[in-house]
Amino acid sequence: DRSYKIAVIPGDGIGKEVMPEGVRALEAAASRFGFSLDLQWHDFANCDYYAKHGQMMPDDWKARIGDVDAIFFGAVGWPDTVPDHISLWQSILQFRREYDQYVNLRPVRLMPGVPCPLAGRGPGDIDFWVVRENTEGEYSSIGGHMFPGTEREIVIQETVMTRHGVDRVLRFAFDLARTRDRRHVTSATKSNGIAITMPFWDGRVEAIGTEYPDVTHDKYHIDILTAQFVLNPQRFDVVVASNLFGDILSDLGPACAGTIGVAPSANINPDGTSPSLFEPVHGSAPDIAGKGIANPVGQIWSAAMMLEHFGEDAAAAGIMAAIEAVLATPEGRTPDLKGSADTVTCGKAISEAI
Amino acid sequence: DRSYKIAVIPGDGIGKEVMPEGVRALEAAASRFGFSLDLQWHDFANCDYYAKHGQMMPDDWKARIGDVDAIFFGAVGWPDTVPDHISLWQSILQFRREYDQYVNLRPVRLMPGVPCPLAGRGPGDIDFWVVRENTEGEYSSIGGHMFPGTEREIVIQETVMTRHGVDRVLRFAFDLARTRDRRHVTSATKSNGIAITMPFWDGRVEAIGTEYPDVTHDKYHIDILTAQFVLNPQRFDVVVASNLFGDILSDLGPACAGTIGVAPSANINPDGTSPSLFEPVHGSAPDIAGKGIANPVGQIWSAAMMLEHFGEDAAAAGIMAAIEAVLATPEGRTPDLKGSADTVTCGKAISEAI
Ligand SMILES: CC(C)[C@H](C(=O)O)[C@@H](O)C(=O)O
Ligand SMILES: CC(C)[C@H](C(=O)O)[C@@H](O)C(=O)O
Numbered sequence: 001d002r003s004y005k006i007a008v009i010p011g012d013g014i015g016k017e018v019m020p021e022g023v024r025a026l027e028a029a030a031s032r033f034g035f036s037l038d039l040q041w042h043d044f045a046n047c048d049y050y051a052k053h054g055q056m057m058p059d060d061w062k063a064r065i066g067d068v069d070a071i072f073f074g075a076v077g078w079p080d081t082v083p084d085h086i087s088l089w090q091s092i093l094q095f096r097r098e099y100d101q102y103v104n105l106r107p108v109r110l111m112p113g114v115p116c117p118l119a120g121r122g123p124g125d126i127d128f129w130v131v132r133e134n135t136e137g138e139y140s141s142i143g144g145h146m147f148p149g150t151e152r153e154i155v156i157q158e159t160v161m162t163r164h165g166v167d168r169v170l171r172f173a174f175d176l177a178r179t180r181d182r183r184h185v186t187s188a189t190k191s192n193g194i195a196i197t198m199p200f201w202d203g204r205v206e207a208i209g210t211e212y213p214d215v216t217h218d219k220y221h222i223d224i225l226t227a228q229f230v231l232n233p234q235r236f237d238v239v240v241a242s243n244l245f246g247d248i249l250s251d252l253g254p255a256c257a258g259t260i261g262v263a264p265s266a267n268i269n270p271d272g273t274s275p276s277l278f279e280p281v282h283g284s285a286p287d288i289a290g291k292g293i294a295n296p297v298g299q300i301w302s303a304a305m306m307l308e309h310f311g312e313d314a315a316a317a318g319i320m321a322a323i324e325a326v327l328a329t330p331e332g333r334t335p336d337l338k339g340s341a342d343t344v345t346c347g348k349a350i351s352e353a354i
Numbered sequence: 355d356r357s358y359k360i361a362v363i364p365g366d367g368i369g370k371e372v373m374p375e376g377v378r379a380l381e382a383a384a385s386r387f388g389f390s391l392d393l394q395w396h397d398f399a400n401c402d403y404y405a406k407h408g409q410m411m412p413d414d415w416k417a418r419i420g421d422v423d424a425i426f427f428g429a430v431g432w433p434d435t436v437p438d439h440i441s442l443w444q445s446i447l448q449f450r451r452e453y454d455q456y457v458n459l460r461p462v463r464l465m466p467g468v469p470c471p472l473a474g475r476g477p478g479d480i481d482f483w484v485v486r487e488n489t490e491g492e493y494s495s496i497g498g499h500m501f502p503g504t505e506r507e508i509v510i511q512e513t514v515m516t517r518h519g520v521d522r523v524l525r526f527a528f529d530l531a532r533t534r535d536r537r538h539v540t541s542a543t544k545s546n547g548i549a550i551t552m553p554f555w556d557g558r559v560e561a562i563g564t565e566y567p568d569v570t571h572d573k574y575h576i577d578i579l580t581a582q583f584v585l586n587p588q589r590f591d592v593v594v595a596s597n598l599f600g601d602i603l604s605d606l607g608p609a610c611a612g613t614i615g616v617a618p619s620a621n622i623n624p625d626g627t628s629p630s631l632f633e634p635v636h637g638s639a640p641d642i643a644g645k646g647i648a649n650p651v652g653q654i655w656s657a658a659m660m661l662e663h664f665g666e667d668a669a670a671a672g673i674m675a676a677i678e679a680v681l682a683t684p685e686g687r688t689p690d691l692k693g694s695a696d697t698v699t700c701g702k703a704i705s706e707a708i
Contacts, residue, residue, distance in 0.1 A: 077546065084546035085553050093547065115583050119473040143550040153517035157550040158497070160503070164509035192431065192438035193447065193601065194509040196497040199439050223601045224637075226580055227609030230471050247547065247577045248602065255581030283578075 002035035002308055007053035007071045011091070012292035014343075015074025021296035021347025022072060025319055026303045028351040031314070040068065045091040047078035056082075058089035062098070065275075069227075071095065073279035074299065078286060085294040089141075092279070096134050099274040101267035102165065104173045104246060105305075106281060108253035108263075113327035113351045114337055116258050118230065126257045127307050128236035129281070132246020134267055136165045137197075139243045154318035161197050161242070163204065170208040172270060173240035177215045180237055185209075187219040187343040188241035188249060201242060227248070229256050254281060261295035261336050262286030266309060278306040295334040296347040297323055322353035355387035358498045358664055361425045361629070364399045365445070367638030368648035368697075369428025373704065375650035376426060377699025387669040391483055394422070399445040401432035410436075410444035416452065419629075424660050427633035428653065432640060443495075446633070453628040455621035456519065457526045458486035459659075460599060460635060462587075462607035462617075467681035468691055470612050473583065478613045482590040486529040486600020488621055489549075490519045493597045506565050515551050515596070516601050517558065524562040526624060527594035531569045534591055539563075541573040542595035542603060555596060578601070602664040608635060614683070615649035615690050616687035618656035620663060632660040649688040650701040651677055 006026075010019035014333065023039065030037050043049065044057045056076075060063060065071065076091045077084050095101065105340055110126040118126075141332045143157035177185045187205045191198035202219060209217045213240035220228060222245050222326050228235060229252050241249055254263035263281035280298025288294055326332035333339025341349065360380075364373035375391065385392050392443035396418065397403065398411045410430075412418065421426065429447045431438050448456065464470055464480040472480075531539045531702060541559045547553035555571060563571045574597050582589060583606050595603055609619035617635035634652025642648055658673035680686035680703045687693020688700050695703065 017403065083553070085549040088546045089549055105520050117472055119471055138513075139547050139549075141549070145550065147555065151517060153554075153555040155515050157513045157548060159513065161509050163505060190598070190601075192442045192596070193493050195439040195493075195510060196441055196499065197509050199437070200499065200507075200509040208466070222603035224614070226602055226606040227614055230584060230609045244544070245550070247544075248580055252578035252584065252606075255584045260581055261587075308670040311379075327430045337465070 003037040003038065004035065004041065004069045005067070006306075007065045007068045008041045009045050009073050011074040011076040011284060012078045013075060013286050013289035014282075015076065015284050017289070017292060017294045017343050018280065018296040018299040020076040021302045021343060021350070022299035024347055024351045025300040025322075025354060026072075028354040029303070029307060029312075029315040029319055032318060032354055033312060035315070037311060045076055047076075047087055049083045050082050050252075058085055068275050069310065069354070070275050071277040072303065072306060073277050073286040075280060075282060077284045080286065093139065095277055096267050097142045099269055099277065100135060100271070101269045101277055102133065103169055103268040103270060104134040104136045104250070105266045105268055106130045106132065106253070106263060107122065108250075109258050110257040111262060111327050113322055113329070113333060114258035114262065118233065118256055121233070126207050128253070129176060129238050130246055131169060131176060131238060131240045131242070132135040132250060132251055133165065133169040135243075135244035135245050136160050138161060153347060159197050161200055166201060166204045167208060170204060170240060173213040173238050174208060174215050177238040182237040183215045184237040185215055185217040186225075186236055186239045186247040187217060188222050188225050189219050190222045190238060190245070192221055202325040222248070226252055229253055250281060259295070259336060260298070261334070262297040262301060263299055264305050266302070266305045268309070276309055278302040278309070292342045292344065293335050294343050295336050296343050297327065300347065300350055318354050319350070320351045325353050326350045357392065357435050357592065358423045359392040359421070360394065360660075361422045362393050362395045363399050363425060363427050365428040365430040365638060366432045367429060367640050367643035368636075369430065369638050371643070371646060371648045371697050372634065372650040372653040373426075373428040375697060375704070376653035376657045376700055378705045379654040379676075379708060381424075381667040382708040383657070383661060383666075383673055384671060386708055387666060389666060399430060401430075401436045401441055403439065404436050405571070410441055410566045422629050423664065424629050425631040426657065426660060427631050429634065429636060429638040430640045433575065434640070446659040447485035447493065449631055450621050453623055453631065454489060454625070455623045455631055456487065456489045457622040457624060458488040458604070459521055459622055460484045460486065460594070460604040460617060461618045462604070462611050464611040465616060465681050466678055467683070467687060468612035468616065472587065472610055474589070480587045482607070483530060483592050484600055484604040484607055485523060485530060485592060485594045486604060487519065487597050489597075490514050490516060513551050514549070515554060520555060520558045521562055524558060524594060527592050528562060528566040528569050532566070536591040537569045538591040539569055539571040540579075540590055540593045540706060541571060542576050542579050542593060542599040543573050544576045544599070546575055576602070580606055583607055613649070613690055614652070614657060615688070616651040616666040618652055618659050620656070620659045622663070630663055632656040632663070646696045646698065648697050649690050650697050651704075653700065654704055672708050673704070676704045679707050680704045
């Protein structure tokens with residue numbers, strides 16, 4: 001029936017500033033492309049909520065979010081009042097795990113009008129995907145702390161990888177590569193140094209790779225892979241990585257393509273057993289929060305990814321075309337991209353262009 | 355008495371090609387600056403040795419290396435015959451741990467003549483140090499593999515951080531910052547996601563920081579830190595990081611400064627209880643091995659770091675000046691730097707300039 005129920009969670013800091021622009025773009029797309037929206041705003045998963053309740057979310061958060069088609073998320077974290085590992089583990093990291101959003105999909109694309117920090121690169125030169133494992137790996141909750149406060153103090157944290165968890169994200173990456181011209185998967189590893197989990201990861205890449213004879217694949221150790229992002233970004237098509245390595249590569253990639261301010265991400269449950277979540281790559285940015293100058297493009301591009309996830313391909317393409325048009329002029333861009341627009345001006349320009 | 359006993363271990367691939375140039379530079383510096391060398395070449399810690407003996411080094415490797423002032427190391431690894439995690443854990447990673455070389459010190463410096471991949475940056479704009487913890491952390495040997503070969507397969511690897519291990523590398527970083535104009539330490543963390551070990555790391559940075567009121571410090575999560583290396587490399591002075599994060603940053607940093615081909619590293623035991631080890635950052639590079647075109651500057655710069663470690667500051671500066679002079683001309687540079695020299699030509703030019 002082309003009606004979508006969406007939980008809207010702005011979060012903290014610039015999350016609260018860019019979310020209205022994301023929603024403005026969604027509404028513009030709905031009226032232009034003829035679908036309807038049921039937006040349910042939630043005032044939890046933010047540090048003000050924590051200040052009042054001593055936790056980031058109500059105990060019944062899952063019931064409150066209920067049976068939505070997707071979650072549209074801003075950014076969380078306000079380290080002056082709540083330590084990041086608490087605010088994040090009790091919000092976004094919990095969503096990813098509880099909703100089994102095991103793929104974190106992030107485009108790396110140099111957009112027209114975005115100044116590129118790499119010499120001699122233009123739009124078209126950088127265009128690939130980072131597929132990040134999003135529920136296990138280095139982001140584990142197992143480990144502990146011994147002899148705290150003494151000279152003998154020791155902390156241990158376990159990286160956990162399962163065949164179930166690794167194979168499914170690898171298959172997603174290989175499937176994605178099949179939709180692309182180059183049909184190439186690059187695996188991020190560190191099996192020369194991280195000698196238990198990463199050789200296992202490499203073995204699974206080999207095993208899954210044989211299921212995809214039409215897709216080529218190679219691997220780089222994460223250290224030299226980050227170097228290659230800077231030196232040869234044109235080399236990549238689909239990059240698949242563990243939770244931590246994917247986290248790093250999906251900030252570094254957008255930086256090589258100019259800024260993380262425009263980068264979106266999709267936390268996907270490909271099985272559809274629970275909602276997927278769409279959020280910008282950037283965080284709550286306490287340093288610029290409240291100034292009204294945050295770049296809303298990451299949030300708006302995330303809206304486009306959400307619509308694509310719903311199958312609203314024309315609407316997603318419409319938002320992308322609007323983003324490109326507005327980014328092409330200095331009056332449309334925010335100050336981080338050497339433009340003169342504030343958050344609302346940029347957001348409105350994109351919505352009008354839709 | 356200004357006489358230095360050095361174990362020389364070329365290793366595999368281009369390690370065998372660049373090591374003679376490193377030694378040539380050492381010998382040139384010795385005769386020019388009036389000290390003497392006792393070089394002891396070792397033919398273990400390479401994959402040919404493994405092919406013959408089923409292990410990378412003889413059981414009595416420590417006795418064979420004996421009481422040297424330092425180890426001069428090339429590069430190890432030949433994945434076609436020995437898996438990297440075996441060749442590296444039985445060689446360089448073992449040296450670092452057994453000799454308690456707990457600091458891995460790596461300069462990131464844009465050299466004249468080296469093409470920079472970042473737009474608008476020139477020599478002087480990028481000049482900082484990465485101080486990497488080198489014995490514990492994510493490079494652990496604890497963990498295991500359960501249900502191998504089945505659908506239920508699971509692997510676990512433990513990251514281990516101790517107050518002893520973290521504090522000593524932090525102090526090294528803060529001490530190093532004291533020798534610099536800007537006196538600033540940046541800590542690489544990921545305490546928002548890696549919620550046990552990294553908050554501990556952050557706490558130790560705060561604690562050690564109070565011992566250095568004359569040094570400022572800040573922290574970045576590793577994801578955004580890699581982005582900042584690309585976007586704002588001029589921001590950094592001394593960057594201190596765990597074993598894995600330091601590994602990543604010390605490849606990414608040199609890439610931002612043009613190439614990892616010229617980057618050196620010092621694996622230091624600051625207590626002097628066992629020898630330190632000096633090696634280029636690059637690996638054995640099977641793709642270009644045997645062609646005679648490998649860049650020898652990383653190996654030669656490592657020689658300079660070794661001489662500085664001995665207190666031969668004038669000789670170290672002499673090598674650096676020679677490197678800069680030779681890199682400034684296309685005839686001196688190897689093909690990776692758009693030059694026309696082969697490995698030996700470049701190495702000889704540097705030695706003559708010394
Ligand atoms: C070869 C590998 C094990 C090593 C490491 O990860 O430490 C290398 O990348 C380095 O940086 O010295
Ligand atoms: C905020 C943080 C926990 C999160 C992560 O590390 O996953 C963020 O960096 C991201 O990439 O979504």
